[in-house]
Amino acid sequence: MKKTGAQIVLQSLQIEGVKAVFGYPGGAVINLYDELPNYELKHYLVRHEQAAVHAADGYARATGEVGVALVTSGPGATNTVTGLATAYMDSIPVVVFTGQVPTALIGNDAFQEADIVGITRPCTKHNYLVKDVRELPRIIKEAFHIARSGRPGPVLIDLPKDVLVDTTIFEYPESVSLRGYSPTYEGHPGQLRKAVRALLKAKRPVFYVGGGAILSNAAGVITELAVRLQIPVTTTLMGLGAFPETHALSLGMLGMHGTYRANMAVTESDVLVAIGARFDDRVTGRIDEFAPDAKIIHIDIDPTSISKNVKVHIPIVGDVHDVMNKMMVAVNEMSEEAHEFAASHDEWLARIAKWKEMHKLDYIQEEVIKPQYVVEKICELTRGQQPIISTEVGQNQMWAAQFYEYTKPRTWLSSGGLGTMGYGFPAALGAQVAFPDRLVIDIAGDGSIQMNIQELATAVQYRLPVKIIILNNGYLGMVRQWQELFFQKHYSATEMSAVPDFVKLAEAYGAVGLRATRPQEVESTLKKAFSINKPVLVDFVVAGEENVYPMVPAGQPISKMLLV
């Protein structure tokens, strides 16, 4: 029996194991929406297409599966660009379906036409315009394969209206054949041996772990190896959760707002093992003074990441999980050397311990609520529960990174590469859809939350009990901090003098709104928020001009930090 394009799309999604679709309808995809109730897919109607992609992205980060979004043509499609770019920069597997005008009208400036394949070419891993219904099953199969394999990323499929209506015999391909695409999963054995040898000669080794470790589910083996060899571990913003921050070997995060000990340890290391990390400029600071004495071993599935920013001495292209497993095997085979090695850098660990004592992440408690205090309290109150924390962008993001102790992968969702304000809330919704019973918290700024605040309606409609914790400083805080430090306190366009009453706003949407203005209220307010099984928005009125420290001024080496 023949099926329509719309039926083929939905059936293919079912075959791919998709359970949730985040979307927004329109004329170009109305046929698809018409079929939707006949399939075992739960569709979540968001209030803005950008949020559909962020939600799919949050779902993907929290689960490790492919997130799916569905939107209409023209403005629906263009609204997805920020979501796609966000997922692209952080290598998140997402498949986005966009509607398109009928093939006969493409290129004619038809109503609600946009060349979305052209627009999104630089911010997708790959994209497709489907011109014939018969191509549809193959393209969907390929799209999911491309999104989740190799270095993951977003894939867009543009669906002209007539393709959704046309019919063909449906046969979903078993496998894909893409001549030019075959990611390297297994690290080169020779390089691996070289790396292990170099590592076991190190006096001051450091593991520098990035988001790739989480994407390839390598946190377990990395932790095992680090503990076995007694190697201190620092993670990037994207790598938070890949190594338990409660562990004595944890250095915390490195980079622009990294810990003193992490930045010093990297600077003084003699062997630096970069694991699924890409030497982003927010991490390295001034490049010629980044780990100047270190032999750098770089493990990454994407060859373009290697030697792009820093010169790498031992590159290993491969899946981080596979490579680290093999390293573990090699180390086990050399158990004696490994044992000696682990014992031989006590001095190094002692030095790190001293750095840790010298400059702890800290803040000065005052009469007003300090944002760091709120994050600390969240950490304290949820210990053992492993909530999923998402963030917006700015100071809130950095405090959420610094003052919460992440112990498990996929519990931290944050827009690292693109730094997208408005990401956190919809991403939290996506994570909550995946894990209805877990506590999901969006740590937000008063600026960022207003970028996708309309999703409160989505949260209420689908009873997604996400907790939004606004660290309300009345400023676009992170920009204000730069203005304070580097532009003589010239607060140009960073003061928000008109801010909605967030409590009333939450209530207007049918969610719960809470507010706290004094430090004494923080704990009880958080407890209350966490105990309500509904979407809750908490407005914490915090110190207006608090800064994130340590801070490495742009263009400086990471060892030159401004401390509290």
Place this chain on the structure above:
Amino acid sequence: MRHIIGVLVENKFGVLSRISGLFSGRGFNIESLTVAETDDPAISRMTIVTLGDDQIVEQITKQLNKLINVIKVIDFTDTDHVTRGLMLVKVSVEGSKRLEVLKLIEVFRARVIDMAAKSAIIEITGNEMKLKAFLDVLAPYGIKEINSTGIVAMNREVKARNRYKT
């Protein structure tokens, strides 16, 4: 440094713009780009001439390889290869110049493909050096228009070190 890069791609909609977009999006330079179907209609071959130091060219080749529709990337620079380009030149041939130009054409093994009262269109193929030399000698006569294909390249079968090169 100048590099000639060959790219074998799937002959699919949008591939050319993916590749040119990669260059412009990352601030890489394209000096010339040629593309045409191969004997296999599912595959096209591109020849891209680009400028950049070793690190940039390494990034270019890696990034090209990363594109889903790219099958193979070859940097010809370090291999024994031949290059050719086709150029059409419209040159002024008024009065006595006409004979002189015709002589030159013979020396360069070029061909006249259109002759009018005041100008001629000449076709020439060769490597870049030859094309450039031809333009240099024609220049004094008054070049009116040039159109060139850019360079295509191919590896030699036998890698004879002392072989005569053209």
